[in-house]
Amino acid sequence: MKRYYAAVLMSLTLAACEKKEVADGTISARPSAAVEATAAASAVATAAPVIDLDTLPVEEDFEADAEKELTVSNLNAKLDELDKEISAP
Numbered sequence: 001m002k003r004y005y006a007a008v009l010m011s012l013t014l015a016a017c018e019k020k021e022v023a024d025g026t027i028s029a030r031p032s033a034a035v036e037a038t039a040a041a042s043a044v045a046t047a048a049p050v051i052d053l054d055t056l057p058v059e060e061d062f063e064a065d066a067e068k069e070l071t072v073s074n075l076n077a078k079l080d081e082l083d084k085e086i087s088a089p
Contacts, residue, residue: 070078
């Protein structure tokens, strides 16, 4: 995600630097297509999703299930499952 924001910022910077001046010294009133496209993309990217912190699961929500599922005899098997899940692409 950081690369996306960096790319958008870089393209906006380059577009701003490439503005051509008209013979009478005023800046061109028509923005380039690249500026319009990056402006639209950045407007979409800046809309952050709304997250309700009260509904996010926390450690305490999983403790009762973990106490039921984990035993001394299956602990190594469960750890192997988690290791495979974490290392999967």
